[in-house]
Amino acid sequence: MSMQRVLTVGVVGLGYWGPNLARNFEQLPGCRLGALCDLDPERLEKMRRLYPDAACYVSFNQMLEEANLDAVVVATPVHQHFPLGKAAMLAGKHVLIEKPLASNTAECEELIALAERCELTLMVGHIFVYSAAVQMIRRIIDSGDLGEIRYINSQRLSLGLFHNDINVVWDLAPHDLSMILYLLGRSPGAVNCQGHANITPGIEDVANVSLSFECGRFATIQSSWLEPRKVRQMTIVGSRQMIVYDDIEPLEKIRIHDTRIERPPHYETFGEFQYTYHYGDSFIPRLEQIEPLRQMCQHFIACSLSGAPPLSSGESGLEVVKILEACSKSLKANGGLISITETSQEHRSLSGVMVARRVNGGGNPGELHATRVV
Numbered sequence: 001m002s003m004q005r006v007l008t009v010g011v012v013g014l015g016y017w018g019p020n021l022a023r024n025f026e027q028l029p030g031c032r033l034g035a036l037c038d039l040d041p042e043r044l045e046k047m048r049r050l051y052p053d054a055a056c057y058v059s060f061n062q063m064l065e066e067a068n069l070d071a072v073v074v075a076t077p078v079h080q081h082f083p084l085g086k087a088a089m090l091a092g093k094h095v096l097i098e099k100p101l102a103s104n105t106a107e108c109e110e111l112i113a114l115a116e117r118c119e120l121t122l123m124v125g126h127i128f129v130y131s132a133a134v135q136m137i138r139r140i141i142d143s144g145d146l147g148e149i150r151y152i153n154s155q156r157l158s159l160g161l162f163h164n165d166i167n168v169v170w171d172l173a174p175h176d177l178s179m180i181l182y183l184l185g186r187s188p189g190a191v192n193c194q195g196h197a198n199i200t201p202g203i204e205d206v207a208n209v210s211l212s213f214e215c216g217r218f219a220t221i222q223s224s225w226l227e228p229r230k231v232r233q234m235t236i237v238g239s240r241q242m243i244v245y246d247d248i249e250p251l252e253k254i255r256i257h258d259t260r261i262e263r264p265p266h267y268e269t270f271g272e273f274q275y276t277y278h279y280g281d282s283f284i285p286r287l288e289q290i291e292p293l294r295q296m297c298q299h300f301i302a303c304s305l306s307g308a309p310p311l312s313s314g315e316s317g318l319e320v321v322k323i324l325e326a327c328s329k330s331l332k333a334n335g336g337l338i339s340i341t342e343t344s345q346e347h348r349s350l351s352g353v354m355v356a357r358r359v360n361g362g363g364n365p366g367e368l369h370a371t372r373v374v
Ligand SMILES: NC(=O)c1ccc[n+]([C@@H]2O[C@H](COP(=O)([O-])OP(=O)(O)OC[C@H]3O[C@@H](n4cnc5c(N)ncnc54)[C@H](O)[C@@H]3O)[C@@H](O)[C@H]2O)c1
Pocket: 012, 013, 014, 015, 016, 017, 018, 037, 038, 039, 040, 043, 058, 060, 074, 075, 076, 077, 078, 080, 098, 099, 100, 125, 127, 171
């Protein structure tokens, strides 16, 4: 009888978000929550009571040395993503890093190169690409039912949570960006970003981002920590149909509207020119009720054990951070247009094409495993 491999995981950063990751790794099959780490002994103590079998550490390096882990999950503030992710990979651990992957593109590139060299899984926590709603929207777009995608608008607004190390764009827009890039299957060529710091000097708490794509598509993102309502909404406008995705809705998250505007192909005089407004039915597809975080954690376990490349790979983390950097430049230039530097040849060859590395679990250790990134 063959022994099934189990991934032993340690979670670092047990503030607001880390406990959700710890809960999933404790519950999922194929994995064991081996260790927990936080600089704050009180937070650690609370988690120790919930998970008595996990070893607890205030020192990250001590956890790496002593806990006998296969993988590390990083849920600390953003400036710690790179040093902790790098140290974990140098110690031979697969790594899942919360969004955004790192504080700048140079750090992302170093993490990607290290994962390649050490043949380790590097995954970024772009949680929404694992949601049933986004998976379904992607299938609808791929089926051609929406026609040509013209425009996407995404809003992520609520009261706080305020941060004093990153602005609202670095905090909230990674979610919108990762979804837009996944749905359109491409990165924008240029970005404008305007914002304002209302509460903490120098840290924008409201911002608007515009993304221009070389194929002529356009997307906008509105991010705010200063809004009385919680809004998580995206509109995808196609030439034939439109989708409204409301993530706050418990069941009816997606509404497909058979709505479009038609222009007469030929007209002789301006008097003859008329738009036709088509108002058809709306349709609400049934979605599977699975926690996206659970899907994401399960995917990380499977990729770490099999060697398959993750859907939210280091490269997709890099693409998002490139746009965030361009947003920071644009904010400094009062919303000026910033073009996004071309993805280097090396990375382009990795994203969406074939990635191969040795399978490090389950099967023959020398076997090569190649998969297409979807
Ligand atoms: N996917 C999502 O929906 C989502 C939601 C919230 C936060 N996040 C991400 O999760 C990460 C953490 O955010 P948060 O809101 O939980 O932050 P937080 O400030 O509430 O918690 C961070 C924790 O990390 C600990 N920490 C910092 N440096 C450390 C180190 N070197 N070693 C050990 N512990 C250390 C701190 O003591 C703190 O307990 C961020 O990257 C954020 O973007 C993701």
